Amino acid sequence: MAASRKRILKEYGECMNDTPSGMKINFDEQNITEWEILMDGPDQSLYAGGHFKLRLTFPTEYPFKPPVVSFKTKIYHPNVSNDDKGSMCLGMLRPEAWKPPNKVISVLHLIQTLLIEPNPDDSIEPTIANEYKDNRKEFEKTAKDWVKRYAK
Amino acid sequence: MGSSTYIAEEELAHLQKLSGEYQPEVTGPLVGERQSSSAITTEYANADPVYRTKTAALPSKYSHYRTCRGDGHCGWRAIAFTYYEALLRLGDKNRFLEEETRLRSLHNLLNTIGFQEHLYEDFADECFELLRKTAASVPAADESAAASLLVSFNDEALSMAIITYFKLLTSAWIQTHANDFQPFLLDQDIREYCATQIEPSICEIDHVGMSALAEVLVKPAGFALEVLYLDRSPGEEINTYHFDPLGHDGLPIPNPPMLRLLYRPGHYDILYKMEDIHIPQAAPIHVALAGYADEFVPVGRGMSDVMTLIPGMYPTGLGQNWPAVSYDYQPTAIPQPQMAAVPTYAPVPVSTTQDYVSHVNPTIPVESPIGMSINSPMTIERGGPFRPSMYELEPGFHSGQSHSLPFQTSIFRNSHYNTAHFLNPDFQPEEWTPDSEYVTSNRSRNKSSSQ
Structure with missing residues (x-):
């Protein structure tokens, strides 16, 4: 739709001007509703050294519905679903909390922040969340292990 | 903790997710055709006596009504639609221009609150464009103008853009008039209230939101807003709430154009009195x-x-x-x-x-x-x-x-x-x-x- 197209292009412009560090956006002019994002694990996080591929999908109702974020690279994280979807759905990305004026760049920042500090209280994987809370050592070990295995 | 707890939790999380994703199937047009309000009475013919009594008298006062799709935006959409419709009914092209100018001047409020212009301008533009389009259809002064307004409001993207714009105005109004609204929010932070109850794309209008929208949109346009609350509260009459516009002298404007809504718990529809309806004059x-x-x-x-x-x-x-x-x-x-x-x-x-x-x-x-x-x-x-x-x-x-x-x-x-x-x-x-x-x-x- 014309309206959402205009908005997506605007958002892309803003992300290009001020790309969060360690991120690269692959933008396909033929299909502007799917962004491929290459993200380095933030230095201060467990995921440092990993390279993650994400997909940002804009629904046709965008900006009235939130964009959908999914990890294409496997990651051990309480807020990312541990399946082939790798979906992430929390905070501003929830359909009921999404506001049309929200910016994509804040979504990207949110993802980075979550890698640095997971949010176990708003988790999509309760098992991992509990491990994060109760057995941090084990959690860190697995997370780093997965970075080596999947995100190199 | 044993693994069984985890499983139970995962199951709960799964169920939670399902219920979170569940959306009742909503059908019907976003804004429906105007129809006789006796349909409401018929609808409640088998309901409990309170509803029956209350709806029985409805058609005699409010001859017609229009449904809005119950998709969680109906209150916002009902007001937005009736606002445009009331402007159209006045039949004065200049009023549309005045309203556009007035709404533009409110952008100061949006900027004060911290909304960025390049983010809200799309929504505002859609709103203004429809104002201009409707203004252009005024000279025709026939059913086609009303019909084309109805078509516009049934365009999901357009009607969402207008709703979003009105929501942002409402939020900005509440935050810049904190003293008027804080008492209704108890201890809730006003900013947080707007962020969670007004601005999200899926959230229905509540009474505070409606008062604010009336202040920012309806009353300054010289319109009055009337809401009929059809609920199970005792009594034979449907409770009615009025938002009346004040003139420059601070006195109520006599006989303002009315926007009328029918509220049933969780849902808003649009009502009309006979006098609101411009019936094309018969020529025989x-x-x-x-x-x-x-x-x-x-x-x-x-x-x-x-x-x-x-x-x-x-x-x-x-x-x-x-x-x-x-x-x-x-x-x-x-x-x-x-x-x-x-x-x-x-x-x-x-x-x-x-x-x-x-x-x-x-x-x-x-x-x-x-x-x-x-x-x-x-x-x-x-x-x-x-x-x-x-x-x-x-x-x-x-x-x-x-x-x-x-x-x-x-x-x-x-x-x-x-x-x-x-x-x-x-x-x-x-x-x-x-x-x-x-x-x-x-x-x-x-x-x-x-x-």
Whole structure:
């Protein structure tokens, strides 16, 4: 739709001007509703050294519905679903909390922040969340292990 | 913790996710067609007695209603739609421009609150574009303008953009008038309230939001908002809440255009009173007038001019009464005698004019000039723009003729005033009389030669 197209292009412009560090956006002019994002694990996080591929999908109702974020690279994280979807759905990305004026760049920042500090209280994987809370050592070990295995 | 707890939690999380994703299937148009409100009464015919009593009286006061799709935006959409509709009803192009200017001036509030212009301008542009489009449709002043507004509001993207824009205005208004709204929010932070209850794309309007929207959108436009709360609370009347606009002098504006909503727990629809509805004026009276004015058929807009051209008739002091006189549709009084069947019609020329005069009398104080000019039918030299009518020229004109010809407009032909209509009490099927056709053409030639 014309309206959402205009908005997506605007958002892309803003992300290009001020790309969060360690991120690269692959933008396909033929299909502007799917962004491929290459993200380095933030230095201060467990995921440092990993390279993650994400997909940002804009629904046709965008900006009235939130964009959908999914990890294409496997990651051990309480807020990312541990399946082939790798979906992430929390905070501003929830359909009921999404506001049309929200910016994509804040979504990207949110993802980075979550890698640095997971949010176990708003988790999509309760098992991992509990491990994060109760057995941090084990959690860190697995997370780093997965970075080596999947995100190199 | 044992693994069983985890499983239970995962299951719960799964169920939570399912219920979170569940959306009741919503159907129907975003904004529906206007329909008779007796449908509401019927809908509650089998409901509990409180609803039954409350809805029974509804259609007598509020003749029509319009449904809104219950997709979680209905309250916002209902107000947005009625706002546009009320502007359209005023029929003044300048009002649309005024509203656009006023809304633009509110962008200061949006900026103060920290919304960025490049993010809200898309929504605002959609809103203004529809204002302009609707303004452009005003001169048409017919059903097509209303229909095209309805179509626009059923465009999901457009109607969401307008709703979003109004939500942002509402949020900005609440935050810049914190003192007015804080008391209603108890201990909730006003910023947080707006972020969670106003701005998200999926959140229905609540009372605080509605008051703020009334303040920022409805009242400054000079409109009043009326909400009928149809719920199970005791009583026989539906509770009504008013938001009334104040004029510059701080006093309520008398008889403001009304936006009316019907609230049923969790859902808003739009209501109308009879007086809110602009019913296209029926035209059948033209047919009757055409009867004795021969080929000179005063139609539609030109009517007022024609009336002022009658000697002795001046619009001065009568204001815009003429159209009322000519359009006023009184099915019982006038058309009947003129449409009477052939035999009763024949001797009639005078009585027709009498009918006309007596119809005009009650509305127009200066009736004598009409009476004089029309009641002296045999004087052909009158001056003025009227050609002599056929009655003046040929008193016996109608006697041998099927009179039906001059009256055959499609409106009349299909109405029950037509004696050829099966519902007419004096039902008389149409007959083809070749002779009379011949006579007619002959007569008209005679007439033109005599002029």
